[in-house]
Amino acid sequence: MADTRHVIVPLILFWAILLPAGLAVDLGGFKLPPYRLVAMLLAPAAINQIMQRRLKFGLPDYLIIAGGLWGFLAMFFNSPLQKAIEGGGSFFIDLIGGYLVGRAYLTDTRRLRTFVVHALPGVIIIAIILMIEAISHQLLIAPLFPIRARLDKLYETRLGLLRARATFPHSMSAGIFMTSMLPLYYLSGLKGRTRWIGTVASLGAVFSLSSAAILTIMLSAFLIGYRAIFTFVLRMKERMIYLFYAAVAAFVFLEVFSGRGAIRVIVQYFTLSPETGYYRIIIWNYGTASVGKQPWFGIGDAPMERARWMIMETIDNHWLMLAVKYGLPATVLIGAGVIAAIWQCSARNQKLNNFDRATTMGVVFSLTCTTIVAFTTSLWANNIIWYMMVAGIACGMANQAR
Template identity: 30%
Template sequence: MAFKPPSVLLERWKAAELLPVTLLSVLVYTLLIPAQFNVTISSIYLSPFRIFLIASTGVLIVRAAQGRIQFALPDLFIILAAAWIWIASYMTSGSMLTSAVQGGAHTVDMAVAYFLARTSIQSPRDFRIFLILIAPGIAFTSAIVVAESITHTRILQPLASALTGVPNTLRDEVRLGLMRGAASFPHPILAGIFLASFLPLYLMAGLRGWPKYVGIGASLGGIFTMSSAALLGLIVGGFLRAYDWLSTKILNFSWQVFLFFAGLAYAIVELTSNTGFFGLLVRYASLNTVSAYNRVLIWEYGTDNIARNPWFGIGYGDWDRPSWMHSDSFDHFWLIMALRFGLPEAILLICATLIAIIMVALRSRNMAPGDAQLMRGMAISLAVLALGVNSVSLWLSALVWFFVLLGIAVTLGQYSPNRR
């Protein structure tokens, strides 16, 4: 057998290590393909990212068998949440076919995306490489959002429609003189919350040069979706990054102190406000008073529907509401998961998210300063996204991104330099 110099072996090892990160990066790029390229076979809705995820399941199984997943409690919750959708869909429809279609779609979008992220990112270094690889795609999407907003002209989806013949269904809604940019996303609010989630990551990952500044600039493009959820996400993400910087400079500015006062403020608002924290948030942090009022009504009547169907929800049937509420939109991710599939579904997903945030935040205490900052950036990004979806219903590519971010957070929360 021919002798391989150490440098050649090292290069091959590096290439092999980069393959999983590259695969996950390709998934992110498929999330940015317009919906006009989606296809429907029988009753199965196949988007490019779903096709990619399905094709990746074999690789996922091999990596899991190789021990790339160290079991954590959120893993169990995600598996149970995916399984519960199959059960709830059957209980509400009475059809095995409906259960398979709905359960299969959510299993791919949620569980497969989550575990692909778990097996692809194994260290802070992997995550930094991932952020560098996806930066051009995020920047392109952000640039389209900004251009659409300023010119009041849809760009990407009409082009996709011309190529595929599938119509563009986006509304040209204008707020404060700017059109709500959407790029490839089915709704501007999804583009906004997607872009906003990157601000803490690129601010705190420890990147240098063009990837850092391109990523930060791309995340700020979420402003041009004219979405209150995106604006709030950017403001809160930036504020928490500033507080994290202060916590390294001033002894009394610890995260324990921040969490104590944040919890105290939340309790005071809940006890003294007629509408509670959620009602107060949507009333005063919304760019549109009509949509803000509608979100309050969604919370009121949505919780009534869930109280009447707590275990398995109502599936994709129409929910009970006054006749004058013509729109069936439901802008609350956690609530709509409980409405469609029952309270157990929402509880499992919320617990998985909370545990992931706690895991990565606690892990940051035992890391070198640069990696510790990256960990806190991940915790902030996931926390801001989890709070933001209180006024957003995630679907398609934005839903997949949430579970990719969740999977990365769990793996980083387990990271140990010695194990690596």
């Protein structure tokens, strides 16, 4: 375990992420939710930490920062000046602010374990709220703060339970956040009850009744099981390259033989509701058409062209949403940066002992699962800054064994 002082800054941001986005401060029309305000204030400290510790930037860093800058500048090509400053600034802070904090402070397994120990109370609180909301059919937090959804959409039920959301703006957001903690706790190597309490609390995501959360749990279980076979049965370090080959083969198979394309299959069938799957396919069709018309800088915050009966303006595919709003280069740069961070964090830490290797792979699995599930939902508000923070952690931990 590391000195708690080393992880105070990321812990401050983590607890800000858990606060309702509705607690936003309005500065002349510029909305600053708690997580964005804190990220903006902590970014200079993170940059100073990077310089003091002489942390070297690599390919993932440059790709992600370039993607953030592209998205920021794209808003000036597709939006009026005021909206460009507000929308571009919000995008850049959420993306790069969280990334820099994770990159600067959580750079080895000792610091990460200290971080997840002190983050545990927050995870437990969210899990308890989710459980109470789902069983009681009464939201405790969302009605107290401004939201975009209609009141009837807040109280959506599945399988006899309310789709809980706790402090998050949507049940899907709550589910994805909680499931992203699952590999971090299960593979943390923490002694005593902390590891298991964190693991069980992470499974509180099921009370969101979100297909994205269920999918993330399944992917996490598969990756953890895959690693366990190598570690405990074959007595050797896991070979992630085999999974990469299998994923590429599966993608090519679906692309060639499904008759619909791999992405469409993933978007439609990775859901609990056939209606939702069908709706996502329609979004994909309209979204790709929009990208085809505005491939470089996107359409900004302007509404995407869609059928009149499609009331909801959301784009339930994070990577498609980035391309639609900020241009295809933003998606390519950020996506490539995240993939490079995953690859380097896994490949460069082969010489770590099994204890530290497991903790490191917890970060890799968390980031991998969320990256895949982002094809079926959009990461926004609290979620996007946490996702980029985990990406920063993966990039920082890629160099711990060197």
